Amino acid sequence: MSEYWNDIFGGTKSLLVGLGITAREFFKPVVTEQYPWEVPVMMPRFRGHIELVKNGETGRPNCIVCGMCMRNCPSGCITLTGKKPEGEKKKVLTKYELDFTKCSLCGSCIEGCNFNAIQFSKDYNLASTRKEDYIFDLLKRLEEQS
Amino acid sequence: MTAPIICREDEVFVLNLGPQHPATHGVLRVKLTMDGEYVVKAEPVLGYIHRMHEKMAEDRTFAQFMPNTARMDYLHALAYNHGYVLAVERAAGIEVPERAEYIRVITVELNRLTSHLLWWSAFLLDLGGFSPLLYAFDDREQILDLLERVTGSRLTYCYFRFGGVYNDIDDDFITGTRNFIKRLRSRLPRFYHDLVTKNIILIKRLKDIGFVSKEQCRKYGATGPLLRGSGVQFDVRKNEPYSVYPEFDFDIPVYEEGDSMARYMVRMDEIEQSMRIIEQALDKLPDGPVRAKVPKILKPAAGDYYAAVEAARGSFGCRLVCNGGKSPYRLKLRSPTFSNLSLFGEVAEGMLLADALAFMGSLDLVIPEIDR
Numbered sequence: 001m002s003e004y005w006n007d008i009f010g011g012t013k014s015l016l017v018g019l020g021i022t023a024r025e026f027f028k029p030v031v032t033e034q035y036p037w038e039v040p041v042m043m044p045r046f047r048g049h050i051e052l053v054k055n056g057e058t059g060r061p062n063c064i065v066c067g068m069c070m071r072n073c074p075s076g077c078i079t080l081t082g083k084k085p086e087g088e089k090k091k092v093l094t095k096y097e098l099d100f101t102k103c104s105l106c107g108s109c110i111e112g113c114n115f116n117a118i119q120f121s122k123d124y125n126l127a128s129t130r131k132e133d134y135i136f137d138l139l140k141r142l143e144e145q146s
Numbered sequence: 147m148t149a150p151i152i153c154r155e156d157e158v159f160v161l162n163l164g165p166q167h168p169a170t171h172g173v174l175r176v177k178l179t180m181d182g183e184y185v186v187k188a189e190p191v192l193g194y195i196h197r198m199h200e201k202m203a204e205d206r207t208f209a210q211f212m213p214n215t216a217r218m219d220y221l222h223a224l225a226y227n228h229g230y231v232l233a234v235e236r237a238a239g240i241e242v243p244e245r246a247e248y249i250r251v252i253t254v255e256l257n258r259l260t261s262h263l264l265w266w267s268a269f270l271l272d273l274g275g276f277s278p279l280l281y282a283f284d285d286r287e288q289i290l291d292l293l294e295r296v297t298g299s300r301l302t303y304c305y306f307r308f309g310g311v312y313n314d315i316d317d318d319f320i321t322g323t324r325n326f327i328k329r330l331r332s333r334l335p336r337f338y339h340d341l342v343t344k345n346i347i348l349i350k351r352l353k354d355i356g357f358v359s360k361e362q363c364r365k366y367g368a369t370g371p372l373l374r375g376s377g378v379q380f381d382v383r384k385n386e387p388y389s390v391y392p393e394f395d396f397d398i399p400v401y402e403e404g405d406s407m408a409r410y411m412v413r414m415d416e417i418e419q420s421m422r423i424i425e426q427a428l429d430k431l432p433d434g435p436v437r438a439k440v441p442k443i444l445k446p447a448a449g450d451y452y453a454a455v456e457a458a459r460g461s462f463g464c465r466l467v468c469n470g471g472k473s474p475y476r477l478k479l480r481s482p483t484f485s486n487l488s489l490f491g492e493v494a495e496g497m498l499l500a501d502a503l504a505f506m507g508s509l510d511l512v513i514p515e516i517d518r
Contacts, residue, residue, distance in 0.1 A: 007346065014346045018345065043294050045295065072209075104302070106212065108210060120298070
């Protein structure tokens with residue numbers, strides 16, 4: 001019999017404590033980010049998909065088409081081609097394609113690059129219903145940015 | 147505790163729990179043979195999210211496998227990073243700078259906190275309590291912000307490197323972590339213990355339910371809070387110390403009861419112990435480099451190497467067999483949840499369905515880690 005009353009008193013106490021905490025929190029300010037109205041600021045080290053870095057002097061990408069990023073990538077999501085224009089010593093990037101459907105944002109490509117040619121972008125709100133939208137032409141992206 | 151089952155064979159029925167079920171938190175299927183509301187036989191069926199991680203390791207270099215480790219246990223990714231880099235460092239004989247070891251410990255323990263907070267909220271959600279989830283996620287979000295500041299990602303971290311960590315932590319991170327610990331300490335008694343631990347409904351749902359004995363743990367190789375909740379004091383951080391764990395003063399919470407409540411209490415006490423480790427590590431944090439010079443392509447000497455770490459769910463082991471090449475000859479990953487789930491069938495026999503689900507929640511299952 002005493003257990004019965006203990007349960008009733010204990011249950012009532014638990015209920016009141018819980019309701020008390022909820023009631024107090026009800027009047028506290030909102031802690032969640034109100035997304036469409038409030039846009040999050042990405043941290044400096046945020047890993048978005050990669051993008052090419054432009055050389056400040058020449059206006060062309062820093063990339064020298066060595067292919068280290070392509071070899072370092074665990075999932076094989078980078079394809080790049082380059083050609084040597086007549087009269088120039090260095091190769092010039094002609095195509096840099098990122099298959100973002102396979103990318104796991106590990107950053108192996110950026111770590112393998114010795115020429116500061118790629119960096120993480122700050123894009124986070126990517127959404128599409130078509131797979132083709134995630135095959136990024138980074139050279140085109142760089143041209144559009146400038 | 148377990149009700150005697152007197153059933154006629156033609157009166158039992160099979161109930162599929164999963165593969166898509168809110169209480170299994172992933173694609174786990176449990177084939178339950180039921181007699182009314184009592185479980186007669188429970189048989190976990192695995193393999194719905196098998197991704198061949200071990201095989202994948204064999205056709206890529208040691209460094210290229212790093213991102214995979216975070217995708218196994220997505221809740222305690224940094225411990226998996228740690229286990230793998232420890233095994234490779236042992237194989238290649240790489241010395242890690244002291245500051246890097248401290249940063250590893252701080253980030254792994256922060257990650258353990260996020261894992262326990264998420265377990266806590268999801269477990270209570272299984273039991274039917276919704277609001278604790280909101281309080282725990284508020285705290286968890288603070289840690290995710292801190293970890294995002296240093297690692298760049300919020301869940302599947304790939305922060306550790308052979309011979310150190312990817313990049314250094316800054317003063318903002320250190321002060322942020324100290325403030326967070328202060329905040330969690332002040333919130334623990336009210337939001338976690340007053341609201342939930344002392345709640346009579348929770349106690350009635352967990353006490354004396356899902357008893358796991360020491361012998362069962364030994365038989366199935368269970369580790370982590372499950373083993374410590376059954377009265378065995380085993381923690382890889384203390385029993386086979388790695389990294390700089392011997393330098394810290396912390397306790398291993400052990401409860402003798404072996405029921406769901408004991409496992410709950412072990413995890414709640416571990417939150418406190420993790421905070422103690424982080425505080426001490428921040429106090430002792432030395433200066434210096436965070437990454438040793440390591441060749442880009444590793445070719446460890448042929449041999450057999452093993453490293454184990456204490457992840458949030460138990461001991462995670464990495465057995466690495468090298469043949470002197472650029473990629474592992476074989477990588478065997480020992481994941482704790484696989485062993486912990488194995489005893490579910492034996493323990494759940496004779497339980498009420500609702501109790502079996504509460505017991506499953508107290509095991510803290512992460513399905514991608516079971517299947518790998």
